[in-house]
Amino acid sequence: MKRHVLITGASIAGPALAWWLDRHGMAVTVVERAPSFRDGGQNIDVRGAGRKVVQRMGLEDAIRQRTTHEEAIAFVDERNNVRARIGAEQFRGNGPVAELEILRSELARLLLDHSRGSANYILGDRIAALRDRGDKVDVRFERGDEREYDLVIVAEGIGSSTREMQFGDEVKRVPLDLYIAYFAMPRGENDGNVSRWFNAPGGRSVFLRPDNLGTTRAALSLQEKPRGYEKLSQDEQKALLKARFADAGWETPRVLAALDEAKDFYFESIGQVKMPRWSKGRVVLVGEPPTAPRRSAAWARASRSSAPMCSPASWREATITPGHSPLTSASCALMSTRPRTCQRRGRGSRSRKPGPGSPSSRPP
Ligand SMILES: Cc1cc2nc3c(=O)[nH]c(=O)nc-3n(C[C@H](O)[C@H](O)[C@H](O)COP(=O)(O)OP(=O)(O)OC[C@H]3O[C@@H](n4cnc5c(N)ncnc54)[C@H](O)[C@@H]3O)c2cc1C
Incomplete structure (x- = not known):
């Protein structure tokens, strides 16, 4: 049965x-x-x-047919100069920029x-x-x-x-002191197949990534202790982001300008x-x-x-x-085809990766 x-x-x-x-x-x-x-x-x-x-x-x-064609991540300064770059070809395609990427x-x-x-x-x-x-x-x-x-x-x-x-x-539930907002926005003249990551003072970052649909995927990250922002209405969250990122520099103004039109706006507290x-x-x-x-x-x-x-x-x-x-x-x-029962691992046996938005990881 x-x-x-x-x-x-x-x-x-x-x-x-x-x-x-x-x-x-x-x-x-x-x-x-x-x-x-x-x-x-x-x-x-x-x-x-x-x-x-x-x-x-x-x-x-x-x-593969739906891949975003992201070629690299460039870490840029406020003049858009590339300070560091990680390419998809590095780490045999399995590094921070994977050869295969999909929305x-x-x-x-x-x-x-x-x-x-x-x-x-x-x-x-x-x-x-x-x-x-x-x-x-x-x-x-x-x-x-x-x-x-x-x-x-x-x-x-x-x-x-x-x-x-x-x-x-x-x-x-353990908060990781990070808020991230995601949304799609019109592609700008500097947006190519290389994602750009800009860190601003005050625990703020702006991340712009290519997609396969003709738009740019934006992520705004804010490092802050839990303050319940995730419970605000979308309009309040957008207003909060506009206030916090107002003086961030770089291409942030056009990102903030796109917030009002963002239909897929998604804001969350990382934990x-x-x-x-x-x-x-x-x-x-x-x-x-x-x-x-x-x-x-x-x-x-x-x-x-x-x-x-x-x-x-x-x-x-x-x-x-x-x-x-x-x-x-x-x-x-580990894709064994042999049926077996799995033992839960003990504390510390799993190597923990840093959370998204943290300095040594990449946002989703
Ligand atoms: C709208 C959305 C956008 C996301 N954006 C990103 C992103 O940009 N980058 C990224 O890395 N990850 C994103 N994620 C999360 C990503 O999908 C997960 O991190 C990961 O893939 C784990 O997937 P999951 O299926 O375990 O959980 P999730 O993807 O979180 O999905 C959980 C599902 O369960 C449903 N659900 C919740 N509670 C109940 C309930 N009580 N009864 C029935 N259904 C319920 C939710 O509606 C959702 O569809 C997003 C998830 C969602 C739902």
Whole structure:
């Protein structure tokens, strides 16, 4: 008999996992709280484990066709002089500028389209309550439906409400003292295939990147202690950015001028979720929440943690126990085709990458 799995969240991890689980004989439902496909997002590098996952899903060529053609990142001063440069050819295409790069929205759409036949998608709903009975999980949806599943997989990103529901005060949200706003803007005469990163005094940075759609992707970063800016309205956030960046210099005025027209404006507080475990009974976390600081390399972790190379066998043996995560361990991402159960790594065993916007990393 087929196992019934509910995945919550249809961004990167959810659809990728839906595809894999279908291939492993599961009946999959994906529920997404947004009423329609969520567009938006910046350039995402496809490298390392993430690249292996898309190769195995047969998506590498489709991603290549949609690549942003970013050639390098140049760190510029206020006169637009290049002070440092990192090219895509460096680090064998797997460095800070990956040879393969795609907009987040295009990747999400590819994964969704690829997995449409693998799962029943429900948009505009979410879990209102769940109860793990040991052998099944009872789920009540906000729109009123009640169903039971063999497994509930939470792929809701950093702000997950189902995670809080199931794990309560085990969830620790650690702010990384950074706000970032993202949006698309008209391409300017200096915008080519080289991204430009400008740091201004006061913990501010402006990052302009090419895309394959004829626009420029802008990111404004602000290093500040948590002040709840993410809870402001969009108009208030835009006003805040205009005030903070007013004297930043370089090409910042044209970036600020584009703010009012930005339809895909996305503002967030960068943080990290820390969890002592990634599964509790029959509820499992995948994707971003248990594994990555917001953004940096998060999508690669999301997609690789969704490649359940090791899960089906372990599920059959019902080995979803504390300390074991059949889905989220990085070791699962090493694309072995052998089924196995994954041991959660101990503290400090994972090398931690700096968060986006921090001096030694790149924004998404
Ligand atoms: C609109 C958007 C723009 C983004 N822009 C960028 C970017 O520019 N650069 C970058 O590196 N990363 C971006 N990300 C995040 C990136 O997708 C993740 O960092 C990473 O890929 C991990 O993906 P994920 O699937 O684990 O989580 P996320 O991509 O965060 O997706 C979580 C999904 O779950 C849904 N969801 C949340 N709560 C519930 C709920 N209770 N019930 C049902 N569904 C729920 C959300 O609507 C979302 O679709 C963006 C994400 C979104 C949603």
